[in-house]
Amino acid sequence: MNNFIVTKEYKRFAEFCKACQKENYIGLCYGSAGVGKSMSAWHWARWDKVEDDINQAVPYVVGSKPSIDMESLNTIIYTPEIADSPKNIKNEIRNLMLAFNRLKEKSIYKDEEIPCNVSMNYVKTIIVDEADRLQPRGLEQLRDIYDRNQVAMVLIGMPGIEKRLARFPQLYSRVGFAHPFKSLSEEEVRFIIQQHCSTFGIGIDEKDFTDNEAIAAITRITQGNFRLIMRILKQAVRIMEVNQLSCISKEVVDAARECLVIGNIY
Ligand SMILES: Nc1ncnc2c1ncn2[C@@H]1O[C@H](COP(=O)(O)OP(=O)(O)OP(=O)(O)O)[C@@H](O)[C@H]1O
Ligand SMILES: [Mg+2]
CATH class of the missing domain: 1.10.8.60 (Helicase, Ruva Protein; domain 3)
Structure with a gap:
């Protein structure tokens, strides 16, 4: 990620994520294979560093201090497995949110003891990459997570995902913005x-x-x-x-x- 180039399309993607976050909407981002969707999402969430911190300890138990300043960060990225079950999606996203919140607390309280009565959710956006992999029940699970957590959600997929999702009226009615990710000029x-x-x-x-x-x-x-x-x-x-x-x-x-x-x- 050191070689990440800030393109116009990345800036548009960042604006789109911010807009989804502001309104707490579900956003749809779609673009051809290899245009840079995943790289942009990872860069926006600083996910290369955050994921490293999350994975360094026993799965999802954050031990040491975060390696970067977490102050401005509030996004997790979840990439479903192929034919992921709704139960797995629920567990994985919950674990990522828990681990992210632990990291954030460590970043806020630094060397002080974390008050045990503090239990905040710092995740404001959940980005789901490779959303084309989700089956109808998986999509239903995402809608449930969205409704329960009051977060924004950004689904990233290939062109056509917007038409596929239109077949799920309840999920689709929650989609506030769609963002076509274009190739480079x-x-x-x-x-x-x-x-x-x-x-x-x-x-x-x-x-x-x-x-x-x-x-x-x-x-x-x-x-x-x-x-x-x-x-x-x-x-x-x-x-x-x-x-x-x-x-x-x-x-x-x-x-x-x-x-x-x-x-x-x-
Ligand atoms: N902003 C960027 N700066 C530097 N390299 C980039 C950038 N965006 C994309 N790339 C390069 O293009 C490759 C493809 O990008 P990426 O994996 O994000 O595409 P994608 O749109 O997610 O594709 P797919 O739909 O196949 O998942 C990356 O491996 C990287 O080499
Ligand atoms: Mg990708």
């Missing part, structure tokens, strides 16, 4: 290529025709899909290293593309 693709190449000491010159041609080829092949951009760039750098090339070009990008399986992502 051409300028952002250019920015990401520049960032990535600079870490390998490869310069990109805006006025250089060969560089511009290579960027155009990557944009065309990947259609702004983050996962594909990262894959094609890694492969291109490998090809350049093997061939001792110092500049990226359309030919390098085409050779990289031939090594990759790029299916239909839309």
